Amino acid sequence: MDKFKHLIYTVEDQIAIITFNRPKYLNALNSEMLKELSDVTDHIGADASIRAVILTGAGEKAFVAGADIAEMRSKNAMEGRKFSQFGNWVLSKLENLPQPVIAAINGFALGGGCELALACDIRIASTRAKLGQPEVILGIMPGFGGSQRLPRLVGLGIAKELLFTGDMITADRAREIGLINHVVEPSELLTKAKEIAGNIAAKSPLGVQFSKKAVNEGFDLDLERSLSLETEMFGMLFSTEDQKEGMTAFLEKRKPVYQGK
The missing domain is CATH 3.90.226.10 (2-enoyl-CoA Hydratase; Chain A, domain 1)
Structure with a gap:
């Protein structure tokens, strides 16, 4: 820069x-x-x-x-x-x-x-x-x-x-x-x-980013809509490589290597 x-x-x-x-x-x-x-x-x-x-x-x-x-x-x-x-x-x-x-x-x-x-x-x-x-x-x-x-x-x-x-x-x-x-x-x-x-x-970049977005966007919503937002974002993460790597690493008892994808 x-x-x-x-x-x-x-x-x-x-x-x-x-x-x-x-x-x-x-x-x-x-x-x-x-x-x-x-x-x-x-x-x-x-x-x-x-x-x-x-x-x-x-x-x-x-x-x-x-x-x-x-x-x-x-x-x-x-x-x-x-x-x-x-x-x-x-x-x-x-x-x-x-x-x-x-x-x-x-x-x-x-x-x-x-x-x-x-x-x-x-x-x-x-x-x-x-x-x-x-x-x-x-x-x-x-x-x-x-x-x-x-x-x-x-x-x-x-x-x-x-x-x-x-x-x-x-x-x-x-x-x-x-x-x-x-x-x-x-x-x-x-x-x-x-x-x-x-x-x-050291954590999943996408997991962290989605968590931040869920908190920021859901904070001023009523509980029903904020829970719906959380559910949608939770589901989206299951389409990512981070989710596959994180859960595989946990089961294999090793440290995950996240790519943010």
Whole structure:
């Protein structure tokens, strides 16, 4: 891929790692960075060799400290609406990648940074991480999905408190409310993220992708329709080489070799 201005993109052992790289500005999301994130998301989605994705931030202070306030400050109502539309479009693309996405939150994940983490499948935080949706402090509200994804993850009451107060919370509190899966020491953050990503990468790519799709698409359906969706996807997997390899390997007591087909 072409070199990015605001992102560092690497691939290790079928795991794509995206590092937000504006440490001088605490990795704040501006339009250029969102465009680069959109481009790298398209690339990952088209690369079947990538089994999992990790997002993290450059420097020790921030994952992504929020959207770029300097860029937003002078926007009018129409421009603000377009910025929200663009951010939501990019984060939805990330959320709907076939591969699982892990946020490795090394510092501040506020506003747009918290919304970015919410669009990931799994969230790991260092002990120094701080999370929150402080938009009301700036006279606005979340614009990249925070008002919708946060209550779906932590429940209405806790989400409303965070949204209405704009308060930051610690990594431990975020884990208590279900916003974070794991909290680790800063030195262990990427190791833990790579451990989980590697565990995922060792499994059937199609089984993992179908599981993600079933959860995402079935979450807002009624139970009858979501179960029907699961049944259809379960059946489709029996037409794949992954299913044949996985079950044969189990019966032969050996490790499966998945091709994602």
